Amino acid sequence: MLRFVVLFLLLLVSLYGQSDKELLSRANTYAKSSSKTDQFRAYNDYKNLYLRALMNDDNKIKKFALEGIVSSGNKLHIDVTDYARELLHMKSSYTPPKPKKVQTKKNKNIKIKSSHKLKAVRWKDGRLILKFDKKLRNNQINYFTLYDSKTKKYKYVFDIHASMLTKSQRLQKSGIDSIKLAQYNSYTLRLVIAHSKKLSIHFKKDGSILYIRMAKSYCKPNKTVKKAKKSQEKIYVRPRKNKVIVIDPGHGGKDPGAIGYRHYREKMVVLQIAKELKKILKSRGYKVYMTRDRDKFIKLRHRTKFANDKGADIFVSIHANAVSRKNAKKAQGIESYFLSTTRSSRAKKVAELENSADLEDMNFYGKECFLNTINSHNIIAANKLAIDLQRGALASLKKRYKNVKDAGVREGPFWVLVGAQMPSVLVEVGFITHPTEARRLANREYQKTMAKGLANGIERYFMHN
Structure with missing residues (x-):
């Protein structure tokens, strides 16, 4: 078992983070592809580049990222209204990047064809x-x-x-x-x-x-x-009795998950959000199951097996993020992850926390098994689901709360998603180590608002797929 763990860690160490220039170049390369999978990857890279630009206060990179988000988002039929509006208000007093010239050549080809x-x-x-x-x-x-x-x-x-x-x-x-x-x-x-x-x-x-x-x-x-x-959720009500959803509250029992601000425990916070989400989805006509409905420890591989046995259409695993005390006041935001062999440095750090509870499962899912259990069609569908969940949660929370941060949609090596035979996503509902987000995550009204947003995202996914 130790040998598999060491090999896995060496694999993670070998993957380094990328500079803004490299990320932009990769995104532009994906954007030129006719593959829908590559278009999704371009969209995610542009989103990550946009977040970096905001943190670094770099308006030039920000404009490149916004142009990419709007362009790739439109191709994927994603609502990018807010990004398009922000792009319109930005100054354009600098020379367009070289990749844009390549795109112009492509447009000429489209004109001919x-x-x-x-x-x-x-x-x-x-x-x-x-x-x-x-x-x-x-x-x-x-x-x-x-x-x-x-x-x-x-x-x-x-x-x-x-x-x-x-x-x-x-x-x-x-x-x-x-x-x-x-x-x-x-x-x-x-x-x-x-x-x-x-x-x-x-x-x-x-x-x-x-x-x-x-x-x-x-x-x-x-x-x-x-x-x-007056009741936004009524707009989305479309009973779909044939759709089965499995909700997975992370951790549980002997595994508390992250211990955050004021000793809030991840396992309890995510369980409460999961229960609210189940209540909303059932009221909309869906069949909903939970991998756990109490404080109970469940092995990672048993969670996706449960979803497979239920014949689930989608699998949503709910978690809360965490960082060290040193960075507790800086790191915040909601993230959504889908399973893929591609792993960013950011995703690796988050995955290490979520995977650490069950080392036996890391041995069970060796590298070969890991790669074999990923279906390409599920990657595309899971990416769509992750985007809709992220949008739904943010839209719902921003109506009632200030400074709700969008940390993006990413790919990650999460063992809890391995083996799922349906589109599966892991949602990090916020940082339990951040003073403001932790207090909100422990608040029942915030939990209900978060659950409502996730339900709207699921509803949107089924309406368009």
Whole structure:
């Protein structure tokens, strides 16, 4: 067993951190790939670069990172409205980076290859139908949302790599302020749906046809919508009785996890958040199980086995982060991790804490077993789930609490996720060693708000996947 542990630690030591320049170069390389997995990696690298720029007060790197986040986020249909708004307000008095010039060459290639034509536009059963002359590919459609503070309108934008056979046109639909379809440039067709209130937009691709639907509950404001504003979770209520979720409160029993500020124990904090999350998800129609519902020790490998036995659709492991007393007042923020063979120096430090409780499992999952149990399709799905959980938690908490920090979505070698046959994510709900975050994590109202945000993230994941 000791030999496996030593080999594992040597493997971790061999992986060094990267400079901002190296991280930017890697992100730009991933961004140029047509692979969706690489696009997710680019998005995460840009997010990490953005966080570094904030810490170092480096506006130049910050702008590069924001441009990357917006570009890759739009390709992945991720809501990057806040980042896009921040980018618009930044000064642009410096020369664009060289990688951007390479991207321009790529855009020229797209211009030449864009051979799809829009043949017809019509309404049917309340849906907008766009018919093209050829079968659409997934990477031809980019969807994102914006909020125009001047006109106070929400804009839902579809960028489609295609061209029109007719001139730009304005479409009419009762209850919608404006819908405009136009040729944005020689190779991009842009559809903009603008409205003074939020809309629920859903779309799907079927061969050469793109279907777009606008939810009636938002198009025609009524008393039901007003009630939904008072209780945000009602907006997300969509009973899905066929979906099974396993929640894993980290540590337990003889393993207290991290001991933080005022001796708060990780195992108790995460158990309380997990119970609140289960309550919310069950009220929304999901089947929910917990690996432990009391202060009990469970081996790491038994947790994913439990999820596999239940036929879970997703596995969410909840933990709290920690650092030494020396850095206790500096380190804070929420992080979400998904399992991958790629490991950053930041992820290694966090993983060492979470893996240390059960050394026997590190022997059980030797390096070969570890690599064999990772499925590439689950990595992509887990990355999406991690992004949605991170967004959901942050959105919910920022409405009620100040200085809620986004520490990003990362890849990490967490043994508790190994062996899961479904998308699995580990959420670090905050630093139990940070004075402010620790007090919040021990507060029941904060726990409920956190659980509500995680539930919204899970709901969003199932709605879009």
